[in-house]
Amino acid sequence: MTVGDPILNISIFAAFVVVTLIIVLRASRSNKTANDFYAAGRSFNGGQNGTAIAGDYLSAASFLGICGAIAVNGYDGFLYSIGFLVAWLVALLLVAELLRNTGKFTMADVLSFRLKERPVRLAAATATLAVCFFYLLAQMAGAGGLVSLLLGVNDRVGQSVVIAVVGVIMIAYVLIGGMKGTTWVQIIKAVLLIAGAGVMTVWVLALNGFNLSALLGNAVSVAGEGILNPGAQYGVTGTSRLDFISLALALVLGTAGLPHVLMRFYTVPTAKEARRSVVWAIWLIGLFYLFTLVLGYGAAYLVGKDTILAAPGGVNSAAPLLAFELGGSILLGIISAVAFATILAVVAGLTITAATSFAHDVYANVIKKGAVPPNGEVKVARITVVVIGLLAIIGGIGVQGQNIAFLVALAFAIAASANLPTILYSLFWRKFTTRGALWSMYGGLASALILIIFSPVISGAETSMFKDVDFSWFPLNNPGIVSIPLGFLLGWLGTITSSVKEDPRIAAEMEVRSLTGHGAEKASSH
Amino acid sequence: MPHDDTGTHTPGSAIDYIAIEQSPDFIAHKRRHRSFVFPLAVAFLLWYFAYVLLADYAHDFMSTKVIGNINIGLILGLSQFVTTFAITTWYVSFANRKLDPAAEKFRNELEEAERA
Incomplete structure (x- = not known):
């Protein structure tokens, strides 16, 4: 089955990529120090950064995944929208500002403020890499499905080639632009995505007399x-x-532990701007999820469940098919380009987060113990980008055909199990110790991963990654209901059994700083 | 600067943070922050899970139609959006009015102490 004109689809897409690459090149001129590469010189204001957060957050899962889930499964798909949105309150009330006040580039900066640095950084970087990897796989699955629909590429080999091309473009984005470049990509993409979805929403409503x-x-x-x-x-x-x-738990608690979202709190000059960013993000993301509700039911009405499931890309193709139904080839081309750019931008954001985490936390602070040659850290970050890009390409080819919103929810479950307990404990519990952090992070991460591996996601069911073998013993698709409480429990248990107490002076300093903003990293001037 | 190049913390600052942390002003500031965000966080999580449990176990109730084809499930789901927007607005106004001025006062004092 082929939808629309493949040449038109790809022309519109290519035009978009060229424009964004030019902007990335222009933005990257002043990209020199580590501060520039990771945190964009902390030069963004709350509105810009909030739009970029929305761009980072509204991935293929939100657009293609939720629209498809509602179109095919109806009301149950709506939970994704609600969970993904309400989760931002955790970030706004409990995490964003305090984190901005105590850290520099990554989540691990905050954790290692008063805990033993090297083991905590290593654990945080491991969890970050795991979350980013699962998130990347989901985006790759989305890219494969979307392009197979656009180009009428139905065979696996063709889709694999497409994923490889996306991976290469993505590596180029990050290598050339750094964080400042990717922030601009996120901003542009967020505006396009929300505008595109908005136009489609109004269109669908108009066809129904503006009556929900x-x-x-x-x-x-x-x-x-x-x-x-x-x-x-x-x-x-x-x-x-x-x-x-389990899914509801992972969705609501995952956001505030997502490393690429946490990093966005550092690209603004102050905690107040971090707060403003989150507020912008909440309004934009909430608006977008209201659109997806209309688009999902619109696709159920105008396209129909059977057509969606029969198309290349399956459940994830509801939104582009709806675009085709509304505005023919041209709207399909535009919406697909926007969806594609969405995936590309999210992948770039995830990649740079993983690269930063590895270069800053593992290489600079654990391997080199802080004695890094000038620009050595940035060099390692760039190499990491290439390595992660390659892994994402291979992984993306492996998970072709999987449901995206669902795959992203796995990344949320890992983030909520491995990262969130330690973040909350270290911000709010003075007695929290290094052992508590390590038990919580490794325990939450390992339990989430193990339960995923032995769940129907991987084996034993018709939708599994490996359909023909069955080594599953965990009945749920999402591990959150077990692994998230376990992460919290282990953090508490590790702390109360610690014989070593942490330095109360540093704990006091961290608390004072987190609530006042004293000594927080300022915007760099140039 | 209390940070070195790798973003790690180096102790040895002249400021006595324990004394500040135990000062009545700071305790009041901390309490102001926590007595706002903690109850609110508990409240929205309870409300969210109440919604989830209803959607999961009370299908008939959620399927009750209210206006045309709009049922209770949709109304409760959309009201999750409304409460999220409302809590956001409320917190921002609270933080701007109550938290920021206090934080700024501490910040100025600390910077002065650091220079001394």
Whole structure:
């Protein structure tokens, strides 16, 4: 099945890539120090940074994944929108400002402020790399599905080539632009994505007399009454209901532990701007998720579940198919280009986070113990970008055809299990110790990974990565309900069993700084 | 500068942070922050999980139609959006009015102490 004109689709996409690359090149002229490369000289204001956060956050999972989930599974897909949005309150109320006041580039800066530095940095970097990797796999799966739809590429080999091309472009983005470049890409992309989804939303509503109830009624006439009611996907068995809770837990607690989101709190000059960023992000992201509700039901009505599932890219193709239904080849080309740019931009943001974490936390602070030659750290970060790019290409080829919003929820579960407990404990619990941090991070990470490996995601079910073998023993698709409480529990247990107490002077200093902003890294002037 | 090039913390600053942390002013500042964000965080999480449990176990209730085809499930889901926006606005106004002035006062004092 081929939708639209492949040449037109790709022309529009290519034009977009060229424009953004030019902007990246222009933005990168003053890219010299580590501060520039990672934190963009802390020169962005809250509005710009908030838009960039929205750009980082609204990935292929939000656009293609949620639209598809609602179009195919109805109301149950709506949970993704709600969880992804409400999660921002955790970041706003508990994490963003305090983190901005105590850190420099990465999450590990904050954790190592008063805990034993090297083991904590190593653990934080390991968790960061794991989260980024799962997030990247999801984006790659999205890219493969989208392009297979655009170009009518149905065979696996063709899709693999496409993923490799995306990977190369992404590496170029990050290498040339650094964080400042990627911030501009995120801003441009966020505006395009929200505008594109907005236009489609108004269009769908116009076709239904600007009446939400009429739209829902039309969706019911195609898909049946069940599409409006909860339970179509998760209400089937007791186990699947538990899976719904597990997913809800991972979604709401994952955001404030996502390393690429945490890093965005450092690209602004002050805690006040960090707060302003999150507020901007919440409004933009909330608006976007309201659009996805209309688009999901619009696709259920105008495209239909069976057509969506039969298309290349399956459930993830609902949004582009809806665009084709509304505005033919041209709208499909534009929306696909925006979706593609979305994936590219998110991948770039994730890659630079992983690279920063490795170069700054592992190389500079653990391997070199702080004695880094000038620009050595940036050099390692660049090499890491290339390595991660290659891994993402291989991994992306491996997970082709998987559901994106669902894969991203796994990254959220890992972030909520491995990162969030330690972040909250170290910001709010004075007695928290290094052992508590290590147990929590490694325990949360390992339990989440192990439960994923032995879940139906990987083996034993029809949708599994390996359909033909079955080594699964954990019944839920999302590990959050077990691994997140375990991460919190281990942090507490490790702390109360510690024989070594942490230095109270540093704990006091961290608390004073986190609440006052004293000594926080300032914007660099140039 | 209390930070070295690698972003790590180097102790040895002349400021007695323990004394500041135990000062009544700072304790009041900390309490102001926590007595706002903690109850609010608990409240929105309870509300979120109440919604999740209803959507998971009370299908009939959530499927009750209210206006046209709009059912209770959709209304509760959309009201999660409304409360998120409302809490955001409330917190920002609180932080601008109450937290920022206090934080700035401490920051100025600390910078002065560091210069001395």
